[in-house]
Amino acid sequence: MRQAQYKIEEETIKIKLPEELDHSNSTDIRKEIDATIYSGKVKNVEFDFSETSFMDSSGIGMIMGRYRLVNPLGGKVALLGVKGNIGRIIKLSGLHKIVGESEEK
Amino acid sequence: MRDILKMEILSRPENEGFARASVAAFVARLNPTLEEINDIKTAVSEAVTNSVVHGYENGEGTIFMEIVIEDKVVHIKIADEGMGIDDVERAREPLFTTKPEEERSGMGFTFMEIFMDRLEVESAKGKGTSVHMVKKIGGGK
Numbered sequence: 314m315r316q317a318q319y320k321i322e323e324e325t326i327k328i329k330l331p332e333e334l335d336h337s338n339s340t341d342i343r344k345e346i347d348a349t350i351y352s353g354k355v356k357n358v359e360f361d362f363s364e365t366s367f368m369d370s371s372g373i374g375m376i377m378g379r380y381r382l383v384n385p386l387g388g389k390v391a392l393l394g395v396k397g398n399i400g401r402i403i404k405l406s407g408l409h410k411i412v413g414e415s416e417e418k
Numbered sequence: 419m420r421d422i423l424k425m426e427i428l429s430r431p432e433n434e435g436f437a438r439a440s441v442a443a444f445v446a447r448l449n450p451t452l453e454e455i456n457d458i459k460t461a462v463s464e465a466v467t468n469s470v471v472h473g474y475e476n477g478e479g480t481i482f483m484e485i486v487i488e489d490k491v492v493h494i495k496i497a498d499e500g501m502g503i504d505d506v507e508r509a510r511e512p513l514f515t516t517k518p519e520e521e522r523s524g525m526g527f528t529f530m531e532i533f534m535d536r537l538e539v540e541s542a543k544g545k546g547t548s549v550h551m552v553k554k555i556g557g558g559k
């Protein structure tokens with residue numbers, strides 16, 4: 314399965330998420346993002362869901378955790394390309410109320 | 419029509435994806451909608467992940483799965499012989515988690531409940547946990 318891909322642009326780390334985001338891969342993604350945040354290089358996190366078709370509550374926990382990490386630093390979390398059942402899960406968990414969401418990509 | 423799928427898998431994170439894909443493939447004969455398939459995949463993923471993360475606390479153990487199709491109704495049982503749950507009623511509450519340090523969101527049982535028609539949880543401290551979920555395909559929920 315395709316791994317997550319990371320790109321740093323200015324103060325933002327952009328993550329193209331894998332096809333399925335669950336407990337088995339969310340821990341590694343969390344470590345990768347946090348390492349760049351702790352290095353002081355970035356404070357914003359952008360999750361790109363455009364090639365992701367599945368996410369469960371482990372993904373919710375991982376995104377929520379990054380929000381808690383960057384919020385005190387004045388950073389932002391954005392979700393891109395959210396659609397279908399992932400959008401439903403994000404709404405049910407209330408995540409859309411605290412992070413920015415945009416449909417386009 | 420009646421059919422049964424039984425599986426035993428080790429509590430490895432890699433098996434979470436395998437478990438939900440297997441159940442989705444087994445249920446495909448009922449011609450579920452994409453939404454119904456996603457509901458089932460999410461519920462299975464939550465239950466199996468709970469056995470891995472909480473039941474066996476990321477150690478090794480066996481997860482027992484039994485899927486029964488009866489006409490248009492799918493019964494899914496996912497069980498472990500792990501540590502069990504202290505207070506099932508409390509565990510089922512939205513956002514409740516005993517592992518906030520692992521960034522668990524506490525939404526697992528809530529998603530199982532929302533995405534399936536019925537959810538029953540049986541658990542005994544030190545003995546294990548069994549989750550039974552039911553969903554009617556074409557139920558238009």
Ligand SMILES: Nc1ncnc2c1ncn2[C@@H]1O[C@H](COP(=O)(O)OP(=O)(O)O)[C@@H](O)[C@H]1O
Binds near residue numbers: 500501509
């Ligand atoms: N199979 C299990 N074995 C032991 N404890 C469990 C199991 N499933 C759930 N739990 C308990 O119920 C709580 C809530 O589960 P859940 O709603 O999936 O949230 P989360 O997994 O994010 O903690 C867990 O934090 C855990 O304490």
Ligand SMILES: [Mg+2]
Binds near residue numbers: 522525526527
């Ligand atoms: Mg869970």
